[in-house]
Amino acid sequence: MTTQKLTKRYLDSLPPGYLLVSNVFHVPGWPVFAEMVSDQGGRAAQWKRAAAAGATGRNCHVFLNKDELETSPFARSILESVQKLKELFSSKIAGTSNAVFTIRDVRPPGLPPSSLN
Numbered sequence: 001m002t003t004q005k006l007t008k009r010y011l012d013s014l015p016p017g018y019l020l021v022s023n024v025f026h027v028p029g030w031p032v033f034a035e036m037v038s039d040q041g042g043r044a045a046q047w048k049r050a051a052a053a054g055a056t057g058r059n060c061h062v063f064l065n066k067d068e069l070e071t072s073p074f075a076r077s078i079l080e081s082v083q084k085l086k087e088l089f090s091s092k093i094a095g096t097s098n099a100v101f102t103i104r105d106v107r108p109p110g111l112p113p114s115s116l117n
Contacts, residue, residue, distance in 0.1 A: 001072050006060040008047055011037070019063040021074070022055035033060075 003023070004010055014020065014037045022033040033055035038046045050056050063069040 001068060001074060002062045003059055004062070006050060006056050006058060008056075011047055011050070012040075012043055014062060016040075017065075019066065019069050020050075021061045021063070021069070022050075022053065023059040023061060024053075024055055031055075037062075 006020075006022070011020070016037050016039045018037045020033070020035055020037050022031040024032045026032055033050050033053040035046060035049070047056070061072075061074055063072065069075050
């Protein structure tokens with residue numbers, strides 16, 4: 001894993017197929033942007049998606065492949081944060097039938113459901 005500020009030049013330098021994960025989060029544990037690096041023909045659209053998500057100019061993590069992501073401390077910390085949020089929200093709405101949100105499993109791309117157990 002490498003970490004660097006996401007610039008257009010940096011995105012253009014990455015090989016297609018690498019995994020790009022923002023260090024900016026919607027909520028603890030869920031990146032605003034996480035995609036496989038596109039081929040050169042898709043980089044302009046990918047850059048626009050990253051910018052719209054607020055990930056450009058901010059640190060991002062680049063993984064060589066799914067295996068590196070799944071075994072990284074970064075992924076483990078995301079999963080721990082998601083588990084803590086699920087527990088917190090579940091305890092706050094226990095016994096309430098009119099909750100305004102639903103907790104669902106969220107994980108970085110490629111992580112199996114068993115990772116949350």
